Amino acid sequence: MKYINNPGLNSEAQQKIGVLITNLGTPDAPSKKALKPYLKEFLSDPRVVEVPRVIWSLILNLVILQIRPARSAEAYQGVWTERGSPLLFHTEDQAIALQHQLSAQNIEVAYAMRYGNPNIESAIDELIAKGVGKLLVFPLYPQYCAATSASTFDAIASCFQRRRWFPELRFINQYYQFDDYISTLANHIKSFWDVSGKPQKLIFSYHGVPQKYVDKGDPYQQQCFATSERVAKLLGLKPEQYMSCFQSRFGREPWLQPYTDETLKSLPKQGVTSVQVVCPGFSADCLETIEEIGMENRDYFLEAGGNNYQYIPALNAQPEHIKTLKKIVELNIQGW
Ligand SMILES: C=CC1=C(C)c2cc3[nH]c(cc4nc(cc5[nH]c(cc1n2)c(C)c5CCC(=O)O)C(CCC(=O)O)=C4C)c(C)c3C=C
Ligand SMILES: [Fe+2]
Numbered sequence: 565m566k567y568i569n570n571p572g573l574n575s576e577a578q579q580k581i582g583v584l585i586t587n588l589g590t591p592d593a594p595s596k597k598a599l600k601p602y603l604k605e606f607l608s609d610p611r612v613v614e615v616p617r618v619i620w621s622l623i624l625n626l627v628i629l630q631i632r633p634a635r636s637a638e639a640y641q642g643v644w645t646e647r648g649s650p651l652l653f654h655t656e657d658q659a660i661a662l663q664h665q666l667s668a669q670n671i672e673v674a675y676a677m678r679y680g681n682p683n684i685e686s687a688i689d690e691l692i693a694k695g696v697g698k699l700l701v702f703p704l705y706p707q708y709c710a711a712t713s714a715s716t717f718d719a720i721a722s723c724f725q726r727r728r729w730f731p732e733l734r735f736i737n738q739y740y741q742f743d744d745y746i747s748t749l750a751n752h753i754k755s756f757w758d759v760s761g762k763p764q765k766l767i768f769s770y771h772g773v774p775q776k777y778v779d780k781g782d783p784y785q786q787q788c789f790a791t792s793e794r795v796a797k798l799l800g801l802k803p804e805q806y807m808s809c810f811q812s813r814f815g816r817e818p819w820l821q822p823y824t825d826e827t828l829k830s831l832p833k834q835g836v837t838s839v840q841v842v843c844p845g846f847s848a849d850c851l852e853t854i855e856e857i858g859m860e861n862r863d864y865f866l867e868a869g870g871n872n873y874q875y876i877p878a879l880n881a882q883p884e885h886i887k888t889l890k891k892i893v894e895l896n897i898q899g900w
């Protein structure tokens with residue numbers, strides 16, 4: 565085995581603390597050509613699809629990657645901006661704002677995507693070249709899920725597996741339990757109500773995962789429910805005034821339920837015609853919130869007889885969110 569030396573490494577000088585914020589990833593462009601390698605990298609991750617590799621490789625290459633890139637490219641075209649993918653520019657804005665908050669403590673902040681660009685390896689090189697010897701990895705997933713959090717851990721581990729030297733490491737598994745995250749969400753929803761009024765029902769929608777992952781011990785669903793409960797309590801909502809559901813189903817097996825789309829299609833028949841949807845599991849707006857919740861599910865609800873549907877945006881780079889992220893960083897670098 566030949567181990568790589570870190571570019572720019574001077575082990576005596578590696579005194580700084582670095583914070584690497586990460587999110588899932590996004591294609592480089594909203595085109596079929598860019599979607600194919602992005603989806604291939606994402607869906608080849610065994611943390612994401614737990615199907616025996618030989619079988620999955622056949623399904624992925626012969627079926628999914630023949631159909632999905634064109635369909636997904638069309639969806640991405642509907643959310644693409646002058647600054648590119650929303651997930652990417654919101655993450656960049658979060659990193660800039662967090663850097664601003666942490667500069668006085670001589671902390672370096674960088675950002676990376678688990679899949680696609682900017683990748684984890686290059687962000688780590690950048691931090692090491694700036695003198696970072698203590699690295700806090702902060703995936704912006706409030707709820708732990710093996711498909712996201714553990715997958716990010718795998719990418720970090722694989723990066724250092726090939727290197728002679730690596731910095732001291734800490735990793736934030738989840739932060740749904742952090743009081744300020746809950747109060748920031750509740751304040752954000754209250755501010756939305758100040759402008760738009762209260763809905764008949766507040767829908768907490770989280771990205772789904774296959775039910776079997778939770779059955780095998782993934783704490784994700786329990787952490788999603790705990791998030792909704794605490795936010796609803798701060799908002800003074802009664803049980804009939806809110807519910808939690810799961811979106812973005814992929815494939816044919818059962819995913820966590822209730823499904824967001826089916827719920828929104830059925831609510832008007834039950835007399836619920838005014839809803840607001842909030843997605844606490846998404847720290848930044850992205851395809852899954854802007855297009856799936858903001859557009860596709862709105863249509864389902866209105867077509868089913870609903871008459872008032874609003875999507876409450878993610879926390880993105882809002883000042884209160886950045887302050888919360890800063891506090892989480894400070895808590896996790898204690899003793900460094
Ligand atoms: C927030 C947590 C997320 C979990 C948990 C998660 C699990 C998960 N996702 C897929 C498949 C796809 N997800 C896609 C997009 C996507 N997913 C998340 C977050 C979680 N995914 C985000 C933030 C995004 C948006 C990325 C963006 O560029 O805006 C996609 C790609 C889009 C599409 O083709 O529909 C797929 C595919 C699985 C299979 C899974 C759990 C096992
Ligand atoms: Fe996803």
Ligand SMILES: [Fe+2]
Pocket residue numbers: 812851852856
């Ligand atoms: Fe989706």
